[in-house]
Structure formats: structure tokens, C-alpha cells
Amino acid sequence: MRVRDLQEVLELELIQSEFEDTEIQGGYTGDLLSDIMAHATKGSVLITIQAHKNTVAVASLVGIPAILLANSRPVPEDMVEAARKEKIAIFRSNETQFTLSGKLYTLLSSF
Amino acid sequence: MKLETVVEKIPCTVVVKGKGFDEVDLRSIVASDLMSDVLTTVDDRFLIVTSLNSEQVIRTADIVGAPAVLLVNGKQPQNGMVRLAEEFGITLLSTPLSTYKVCYLLGCLLEAT
Amino acid sequence: MSTIPINTQESPPFLLDLIYRLKVKDVMTKEVITARKETPLRKIQHIMKEKGITGVPITDEEGKRIFGIVSMDDIIRALDGGYIEESAERWMSRNLIVLEDDMPLQFAISYLDKFKYGRFPVLNKDRELVGIITSRDIIIALLVEVNKEVEKLEQQIVQPPSKPGEEAWLLYNIRKYDFENAGKASAGIKKLLIERNIDPKTLRRISIAAYELEMNLVVHSDGGTLSFRLGQDRVEIEARDRGPGIPDVEKALEEGFSTANEWIRSLGFGAGMGLPNAKRVSDEFSIESRMGEGTIVRTVIYLIVPP
Numbered sequence: 001m002r003v004r005d006l007q008e009v010l011e012l013e014l015i016q017s018e019f020e021d022t023e024i025q026g027g028y029t030g031d032l033l034s035d036i037m038a039h040a041t042k043g044s045v046l047i048t049i050q051a052h053k054n055t056v057a058v059a060s061l062v063g064i065p066a067i068l069l070a071n072s073r074p075v076p077e078d079m080v081e082a083a084r085k086e087k088i089a090i091f092r093s094n095e096t097q098f099t100l101s102g103k104l105y106t107l108l109s110s111f
Numbered sequence: 112m113k114l115e116t117v118v119e120k121i122p123c124t125v126v127v128k129g130k131g132f133d134e135v136d137l138r139s140i141v142a143s144d145l146m147s148d149v150l151t152t153v154d155d156r157f158l159i160v161t162s163l164n165s166e167q168v169i170r171t172a173d174i175v176g177a178p179a180v181l182l183v184n185g186k187q188p189q190n191g192m193v194r195l196a197e198e199f200g201i202t203l204l205s206t207p208l209s210t211y212k213v214c215y216l217l218g219c220l221l222e223a224t
Numbered sequence: 225m226s227t228i229p230i231n232t233q234e235s236p237p238f239l240l241d242l243i244y245r246l247k248v249k250d251v252m253t254k255e256v257i258t259a260r261k262e263t264p265l266r267k268i269q270h271i272m273k274e275k276g277i278t279g280v281p282i283t284d285e286e287g288k289r290i291f292g293i294v295s296m297d298d299i300i301r302a303l304d305g306g307y308i309e310e311s312a313e314r315w316m317s318r319n320l321i322v323l324e325d326d327m328p329l330q331f332a333i334s335y336l337d338k339f340k341y342g343r344f345p346v347l348n349k350d351r352e353l354v355g356i357i358t359s360r361d362i363i364i365a366l367l368v369e370v371n372k373e374v375e376k377l378e379q380q381i382v383q384p385p386s387k388p389g390e391e392a393w394l395l396y397n398i399r400k401y402d403f404e405n406a407g408k409a410s411a412g413i414k415k416l417l418i419e420r421n422i423d424p425k426t427l428r429r430i431s432i433a434a435y436e437l438e439m440n441l442v443v444h445s446d447g448g449t450l451s452f453r454l455g456q457d458r459v460e461i462e463a464r465d466r467g468p469g470i471p472d473v474e475k476a477l478e479e480g481f482s483t484a485n486e487w488i489r490s491l492g493f494g495a496g497m498g499l500p501n502a503k504r505v506s507d508e509f510s511i512e513s514r515m516g517e518g519t520i521v522r523t524v525i526y527l528i529v530p531p
Contacts, residue, residue: 102218
């Protein structure tokens with residue numbers, strides 16, 4: 001499954017559309033940047049409520065191609081700009097981190 | 112879903128056995144590392160899944176009425192966290208799995224019950 | 225010489241805050257006893273004995289421009305080497321390590337541990353000598369601050385809860401970045417309400433409001449008080465702080481807006497949900513804020529009065 005496919009299958013709102021449409025390797029759920037930095041792996045989708053431009057910086061460092069914001073968190077403009085520069089996709093959902101993690105895991109294991 | 116079922120089916124250790132451990136019935140799961148987010152949850156009787164290992168997790172659980180906390184990524188609770196969990200009667204669990212993986216497993220369990 | 229046993233990275237938040245908040249100029253000795261280049265070492269030895277000090281900076285006439293320093297070690301070497309009657313100029317240590325008066329105290333602690341000197345001359349921005357700092361100065365300053373802090377802790381609960389059925393009030397002192405005690409005030413409030421058999425839904429709303437306001441004081445304010453009043457038909461909670469004030473109250477009530485730094489975020493707070501959430505669970509909510517003076521947040525939650 002590719003980054004582009006996330007929007008339809010998880011019914012997401014696309015916030016930042018200028019991204020590299022790479023193959024998704026897995027997922028990681030967390031809101032602490034230090035934790036994401038330590039544990040998330042390259043090619044994973046990040047599920048978080050930390051809507052902040054520093055989240056993009058960490059995503060770029062780890063090699064995360066897409067950020068999935070849970071709980072309809074408002075997205076600051078500087079976060080979108082940073083993601084555009086780094087070619088990282090931002091999606092948003094009204095579901096919780098728990099539900100999104102379960103759905104993404106199920107989807108990825110069926111591919 | 113019974114808290115006991117979680118302990119049985121999910122690879123985890125029981126750090127603190129809280130009040131009424133055998134009878135606790137969980138209605139839902141909240142996975143978050145931001146306690147300010149957990150505090151906005153309208154529900155109660157949920158399991159908190161988090162990688163944050165500080166006292167504030169237990170204080171938050173007590174205030175929102177969450178009977179149990181599951182620490183992920185094999186994180187060891189800080190000393191004050193264990194002490195406070197014992198004082199407030201909140202069950203504290205620890206798993207080597209990530210939030211992402213454990214949410215999937217918990218989701219399967221919830222659907223099965 | 226043993227090091228100062230303060231971990232400048234991982235000590236309790238109160239200590240970290242303290243050693244960053246205090247500046248070298250707050251701690252140093254300001255009246256510096258100096259000598260001139262031509263002063264004989266013998267004279268400096270006498271000054272040391274008389275004033276009970278272990279190092280004398282060598283300066284110009286005004287005592288502003290520093291050329292070197294003569295320490296007790298230099299004097300001992302002079303006595304051994306038989307040149308104690310010679311002037312300071314030739315034998316003083318010119319390899320000066322100095323601190324600036326605006327540096328945080330943490331720098332002085334690191335310097336003392338790193339360089340193993342007993343004292344450091346302190347210069348201002350114009351490179352003029354304005355003081356001298358020793359480990360003794362640091363110990364005194366830290367003890368004074370810790371004493372103040374303990375006094376505050378002892379006063380934390382001002383009024384004990386009153387008897388069931390009566391109105392009650394509680395007042396807590398809340399300190400900036402005190403994550404160790406954060407949440408204790410709300411826990412106290414919750415305990416009182418449980419004793420009064422408040423219905424669980426209202427209890428939860430009151431607890432959330434109290435905890436959010438308490439955490440808000442810890443994370444964002446320079447410290448203040450959380451007061452709680454239990455009336456016949458309502459509960460009032462008021463958070464009053466000493467600053468810094470909220471520049472834009474409307475903005476602060478927007479979900480997701482936060483001024484918290486990365487350190488606070490790494491503790492799981494400062495995601496910009498606190499005040500909006502406190503407002504959500506309250507029946508009445510107001511904020512008054514003045515920049516440089518402080519902020520007062522008031523919430524009221526109505527109790528269900530049995531008919």
C-alpha cells in the first residue's frame with residue numbers, strides 16, 4: 001500500500017498533498033517526539049495528536065513519509081509548510097489513535 | 112472487556128494490581144502520550160495505553176476514572192508512579208510491544224467480547 | 225578537591241530551574257579585595273590571612289581591569305622558592321578563567337567542577353572586574369533558596385477541610401515547573417468532595433477543572449495559588465498567578481494553541497488543550513490577564529442540589 005491509498009481506505013482528510021508517494025512499511029503511534037525518534041522506523045506512517053512543526057522535523061529525521069493526525073487536531077500553518085518542504089504527507093481523522101492504529105495494522109497485514 | 116482478559120491475552124506484566132482487579136470491566140481504550148488529551152475524553156472506565164512513565168499518568172487516570180494504565184515499549188515506571196498507583200488503587204501494566212501493535216491486539220480483543 | 229554534587233542535566237526540576245534562574249551576579253561576592261602588580265607577595269599573604277580569603281586578583285588602580293590572580297598555592301610556592309618578597313607581577317597566574325556576571329549559576333558550578341580552581345573572577349560586559357565567586361558563595365546561595373522553598377512547602381495547605389455539611393475552602397501554593405508535586409492540590413480537592421458524596425459526574429468535572437488549572441500554573445505561570453470553595457449549590461475554583469500574563473486570551477482558549485517548550489511537551493503537557501478543556505467542563509468560566517502582572521482564571525461548577 002502506498003501513501004496515496006491511505007486517504008480513501010481510512011477515510012482521511014488530506015491536509016498536505018505535496019508528498020512522495022512511497023510504499024508504506026508499517027506504522028508507529030506516539031505523541032512524544034523523543035519516543036518517536038527512538039522507536040519509529042523508516043517508511044512507517046506516524047499516528048499522533050502532536051500537531052506541531054517539530055513533529056515534521058522528527059518525521060523527516062526518521063524517514064516517515066506520512067503523518068496521520070488523530071482526534072481532528074487543528075493543524076498550524078507552519079506545520080503544513082514544513083511538511084511541504086520535506087515532502088511529507090499530512091492526513092487528519094476524527095478517530096482516536098487507538099482506532100486508527102487498529103485499522104492501519106489490519107489493512108497493512110491484509111496487503 | 113475484562114481487565115483480566117487483557118492481562119491473559121496481551122503479553123504484559125502486572126506491576127501494580129489495583130482496586131477490584133478481578134471485576135474491572137473496560138469500556139474502551141485511550142492511547143495517548145499527552146495527558147492533556149486524555150483529560151478531554153468524555154468516557155470513563157477505559158484503559159490508558161501510553162509510553163509516558165511519570166506520576167502524572169496515574170493522577171490523570173484517577174481524575175478521569177480510568178482503572179488501569181498499560182505502559183508500552185518496555186518502559187519501566189518511575190518510582191513515584193508505582194507508589195501513586197498503589198495509593199490510588201490503579202492497575203499498572205507494562206508491555207514490550209509498541210502502542211501501534213498493542214492497539215491492534217486490544218482492538219481484536221474488544222471485538223471478540 | 226571534590227566536585228559540587230549537582231547534576232546539571234538531570235536533577236529535580238526545582239534545582240534545574242534554580243541554577244538557571246540565579247545568575248552569577250546574584251551569587252558572587254561583590255566587594256573584591258584586589259592588589260596591584262607591584263604589590264609584594266608577602267603583602268598579599270598578609271591580606272589573605274587578615275581577610276580569610278584564598279585568592280587575590282591583580283588589577284589596575286580602580287580595581288576594574290584584571291591582569292592576573294594570586295592564589296594561596298602561588299603564595300606557598302613563593303615561600304618554598306624563596307621569592308615571597310618579590311612583586312606579584314612576575315609570579316601571578318595570568319592564565320585567567322573568568323565568568324560573566326550574566327551567566328546562569330549552572331555555568332559557575334560546571335566551571336568549579338571542570339577547572340578545579342577554588343574561585344573565579346567575574347567580569348561584566350565591558351570586561352571590568354565586578355566580583356568573585358567561590359564554592360562557598362554558591363553553597364550559601366543554594367541553601368538560602370532551598371530554605372525559602374521549604375518554607376513555602378510547609379505553607380502549602382493553608383486551611384484544613386472543615387466538617388461535612390458546612391461550606392469549605394482550600395488554598396494551595398503552586399510552584400513553576402514543580403512536576404513532582406503537580407496534581408496534589410487537585411487530589412486534595414477530589415478527596416474532600418468524595419467525603420461530601422458529590423455525584424460522580426459532577427465530581428469528575430470538578431476534578432478535571434482543578435487539575436487543568438493546577439497544571440496550567442505549573443507549566444505556564446511563574447507560580448501562584450489554586451483556591452477552592454465549596455458552597456451549598458456550587459463549587460468555585462480560582463487559579464491566581466504572579467505572571468507572566470497571557471498576551472492573547474482568545475488565542476489561549478483555542479484548542480491546540482500552546483506556548484510550551486519541547487521539555488514541557490516531552491513530559492506530556494503543553495499541547496494547548498488545558499484551558500479549553502477547563503472551560504468545557506465548567507458552567508461559568510472567566511480569564512483576566514495583565515501582562516507582567518499575572519492571570520486569574522475562575523471557574524464555577526453547579527452542584528445538583530437534592531430537592
